[in-house]
Amino acid sequence: MKKVFNLFDLSQKVNYKTEILAGLTVAMTMIPESLSFAILAGFPPLVGLYGAFIMGLVTAVFGGRPGLISGGAGATVIVLIALMKSHGIEFVFGAIALAGVIQILVGLFKLGKFIRLVPQPVMFGFVNGLAIIIFMSQLEQFKTIINGQTEWLTGAPFLIMAGLVLLTIAIVVLLPKITKAIPASLVAIMIVFAVVLIFNIDTKQVEDIAAVNGSLPPFHIPNFPFTIENFQIILPYGLIMAAVGLTEGLLTLNLVDEITGTKGNSNRECLAQGSANILNGFFFGMGGCPMIAQTLVNLSAGSRARLSGIVAALTILIIILIGAPVIGKLPMAALTGVMIMVAMGTFEWASLRIFKRMPMSDIFVMIVVMLITVFLHNLALAVLIGVIISALVFAWDNAKRIRARKFTDENGVKHYEIFGPLFFGSVTAFEEKFEVSNDPNKVIIDFKESRVVDMSAIEALNAITNRYHKVGKKVHLRHLSQDCITLLKNAEAIIDVNIMNDPLYLVVDKA
Numbered sequence: 001m002k003k004v005f006n007l008f009d010l011s012q013k014v015n016y017k018t019e020i021l022a023g024l025t026v027a028m029t030m031i032p033e034s035l036s037f038a039i040l041a042g043f044p045p046l047v048g049l050y051g052a053f054i055m056g057l058v059t060a061v062f063g064g065r066p067g068l069i070s071g072g073a074g075a076t077v078i079v080l081i082a083l084m085k086s087h088g089i090e091f092v093f094g095a096i097a098l099a100g101v102i103q104i105l106v107g108l109f110k111l112g113k114f115i116r117l118v119p120q121p122v123m124f125g126f127v128n129g130l131a132i133i134i135f136m137s138q139l140e141q142f143k144t145i146i147n148g149q150t151e152w153l154t155g156a157p158f159l160i161m162a163g164l165v166l167l168t169i170a171i172v173v174l175l176p177k178i179t180k181a182i183p184a185s186l187v188a189i190m191i192v193f194a195v196v197l198i199f200n201i202d203t204k205q206v207e208d209i210a211a212v213n214g215s216l217p218p219f220h221i222p223n224f225p226f227t228i229e230n231f232q233i234i235l236p237y238g239l240i241m242a243a244v245g246l247t248e249g250l251l252t253l254n255l256v257d258e259i260t261g262t263k264g265n266s267n268r269e270c271l272a273q274g275s276a277n278i279l280n281g282f283f284f285g286m287g288g289c290p291m292i293a294q295t296l297v298n299l300s301a302g303s304r305a306r307l308s309g310i311v312a313a314l315t316i317l318i319i320i321l322i323g324a325p326v327i328g329k330l331p332m333a334a335l336t337g338v339m340i341m342v343a344m345g346t347f348e349w350a351s352l353r354i355f356k357r358m359p360m361s362d363i364f365v366m367i368v369v370m371l372i373t374v375f376l377h378n379l380a381l382a383v384l385i386g387v388i389i390s391a392l393v394f395a396w397d398n399a400k401r402i403r404a405r406k407f408t409d410e411n412g413v414k415h416y417e418i419f420g421p422l423f424f425g426s427v428t429a430f431e432e433k434f435e436v437s438n439d440p441n442k443v444i445i446d447f448k449e450s451r452v453v454d455m456s457a458i459e460a461l462n463a464i465t466n467r468y469h470k471v472g473k474k475v476h477l478r479h480l481s482q483d484c485i486t487l488l489k490n491a492e493a494i495i496d497v498n499i500m501n502d503p504l505y506l507v508v509d510k511a
Contacts (some may be wrong), residue, residue, distance in 0.1 A: 033339075
């Protein structure tokens, strides 16, 4: 029993009242977002609630740390919109399960640290593009279908929809200035719901979008042929969903660590996320990842244990089982207003404040990623292009840094002291540093302030020593680091390299 208690963090130090109230509060904030994101992606609303329940329960029990709340987050749902439109929800479930497998592999091989390779400008562009997509998608709620054609609302229906949306936004903005004891989004939905019911207002409801029938999440194998072609279709979506989920998750994990002054387990979080997403793929859930807003709500309510997350997930399940008729009557205007505020909160306004102080290359990367995200809805392509551009810019900047200090000692030996990394991007500049025809018969290349990084660098060394050999001169290498020596030895099967003892390493001594 002791191990079970440790697993759930239910010890005498846990404040049960605080944990239960925090869990109820978190559930009330997750429900409107889960419904809104599901509808945004074209999923049945119940799929959003299933995702919130499964993600919330599994990660609360097995996740990387207490206090972290997971659910159907917009960052991961947006990834799946294009796949939903092109191949349908069965392929979406397959991609979600695949994302879970990838996340488990990341956790097993302790690769979570490589998520940090996604540069900040790429994250800014991705998040800002995501915010714009969420905002633009809400405009679809101001349209209706007339005689099979989609047209904008006009007249009274438009004014009613706009008025209810503005009322929702006003409550979300103003209520926190009065009290933060109750989630503003939940209060806004309840008030707008009450207004619609009391005044019998005719406006679009959740059930007009899709039927909501509450039951336990049913087991379901994604219904599409598992072929190489179909695997190639879902693989990019699975990869980017896994990467986005892990990035969001590890960022949120670090945030909770800072707030609580404790340390979470990133690899355990990867395993829990992956397991939850696999279950989502087989139990009609839309998947997800840790949610920063709900995590902050949980912490601000005083939660420091896993119990609050478990309570939140079970509360969502109870609402699914007995509250479906109520959910179906929710006015879409209220959810639209909440999602507009979610979009406003998602946008990284800090990226605009530091815009003038960012390097031009970072600004370019951020804008490119944002535009691809917004116009192509292809987050995999956006992030991939952003990472590639950032890597090329980094390579170019480092290529320009290589330089050489030259001098001839009292013995007539020419020294080239190299500064900066020698790799594929800097080999051309490296080769231009040498004055082969004018140098003496003995030359030393000193790498005390440099590193030989890759095979392009090895080939550059081979080329420069060949140039000296052709005119009867010898080249020695000095102060190579141990990894550089290993790299040179590994290259012996490809190029002619002879390494001697420190401090001199003779390369291609053909005299």
